[in-house]
Amino acid sequence: MNNSLFEQASRKPLAEALRPQNLSQMVGQSHLLGAGKPLRMAFDSGKLHSMILWGPPGVGKTTLARLMAASFDAEFIALSAVFSGVKDIREAIQRAELALQQYGRHTILFVDEVHRFNKAQQDAFLPFVEQGLVTFVGATTENPSFEVNGALLSRAQVYVLKPLSEQELESLFERAQTLVPVQFDPTAKQVLTGFADGDARRFLNLLEQIGNAAEIADIQSITVEFIQNTLTKNGARFDKGGDQFYDQISALHKSVRGSNPDAALYWLCRMLDGGADPLYLARRLVRMASEDIGLADPRALRLTLDACEVYERLGSPEGELALAQAVLYLAAAPKSNAAYVAYNEARALIKNDKSRAVPVHLRNAPTRLMKELGFGHAYRYAHDEPDAYAAGEQYFPDEMKAVNFYRPTPRGMEGKIGERLAWLRELDSKARITTFKE
Numbered sequence: 001m002n003n004s005l006f007e008q009a010s011r012k013p014l015a016e017a018l019r020p021q022n023l024s025q026m027v028g029q030s031h032l033l034g035a036g037k038p039l040r041m042a043f044d045s046g047k048l049h050s051m052i053l054w055g056p057p058g059v060g061k062t063t064l065a066r067l068m069a070a071s072f073d074a075e076f077i078a079l080s081a082v083f084s085g086v087k088d089i090r091e092a093i094q095r096a097e098l099a100l101q102q103y104g105r106h107t108i109l110f111v112d113e114v115h116r117f118n119k120a121q122q123d124a125f126l127p128f129v130e131q132g133l134v135t136f137v138g139a140t141t142e143n144p145s146f147e148v149n150g151a152l153l154s155r156a157q158v159y160v161l162k163p164l165s166e167q168e169l170e171s172l173f174e175r176a177q178t179l180v181p182v183q184f185d186p187t188a189k190q191v192l193t194g195f196a197d198g199d200a201r202r203f204l205n206l207l208e209q210i211g212n213a214a215e216i217a218d219i220q221s222i223t224v225e226f227i228q229n230t231l232t233k234n235g236a237r238f239d240k241g242g243d244q245f246y247d248q249i250s251a252l253h254k255s256v257r258g259s260n261p262d263a264a265l266y267w268l269c270r271m272l273d274g275g276a277d278p279l280y281l282a283r284r285l286v287r288m289a290s291e292d293i294g295l296a297d298p299r300a301l302r303l304t305l306d307a308c309e310v311y312e313r314l315g316s317p318e319g320e321l322a323l324a325q326a327v328l329y330l331a332a333a334p335k336s337n338a339a340y341v342a343y344n345e346a347r348a349l350i351k352n353d354k355s356r357a358v359p360v361h362l363r364n365a366p367t368r369l370m371k372e373l374g375f376g377h378a379y380r381y382a383h384d385e386p387d388a389y390a391a392g393e394q395y396f397p398d399e400m401k402a403v404n405f406y407r408p409t410p411r412g413m414e415g416k417i418g419e420r421l422a423w424l425r426e427l428d429s430k431a432r433i434t435t436f437k438e
Helices: 004-011 038-045 061-071 086-103 119-123 126-131 166-176 186-196 200-217 224-230 243-257 261-273 278-296 299-314 320-332 338-352 368-372 413-437
Strands: 051-054 075-080 107-112 134-140 157-160
Touching (some): 038 061, 051 061, 061 075, 061 107, 061 134, 086 119, 126 134, 166 200, 186 200, 186 224, 200 224, 261 278, 261 320, 278 320, 278 338
Parallel strands (some): 051 157, 075 107
């Protein structure tokens, strides 16, 4: 272990020691950096343009910005939106002006975590981007559509960076072994790759930890057991308030809607493992029961509410089993959005319609005056009618044509509901024909 290269790596963090010095050393992002791909063409063209690099941590956003500055022989100024303010922005612009005036060098202004700047701070860059004083490169883990001002976004090309694949992390591993010369069992290498979760920086940091621990323990070959004893596994990449949170909720909802219980259970467990609030997930399951199952299986809503109550009583981890049970039931249940569609159509009609009076025969008549005014007169009490149904009765406001909001599907219990409603409509039709003849 007393290898000079390893000693060099111990003085400088492994992730920094292996930071690519040119594009050929970049690992990952082949969809942007491969031959004929957008970012490769930008490098080859010799023409700078402002951009937003959007992707998860540890996939090369900062490295790409540095390589761009080196490739174009440009001044490189880096700001972090976490620690910087308007004063820092002003100083960066002054440095850019100085670089241009004294050395004739253009400046690439790199802003990490740009989504953390407020609107005023983001607006501060606009005049200098428009003047061409700086080429703006922003890095963000959040969706720029929501987190970056439209004015700045319109002046920058958005590039989406992806997590590194297992094959790409293995390629990085081969490079790193020149600095951390320990042997890994094939399974141990796979486990370490899984710990990294597509994050190159995390992967190299973990590898460095393993190397240091192996040196202390005087171990030459790394096993799965050694990795598990040395490292504490972080949760899979997850942001409780960011895009990945909402992407995973969307995947859970769509897996339930698509009647795939295995995928639905996978996304539920991914979110629980990532630290999502189980009660938030429970509330979303209640929504799914109403929106995507509805009256095709009315039991779904009750079962989901029961799962919520079980979790409230037991907490984690015992209560999570009830949520899993609810997810499996919802995914396997017959699907109908007829209630959801009917509700939205009714809300839309009422929002755009005028205020209509309640028909006199449907009005309540608790006082003598109201009775004298005819409130409730000629109301037909359904329980006194054949089949407990007042065929042909009008329940919509006067002068308003009846609207068919609810259209049952033929699936599950809703199929029987549809059959009954069709029969009742037939009774209505016969009653109206009889009234017309009279």
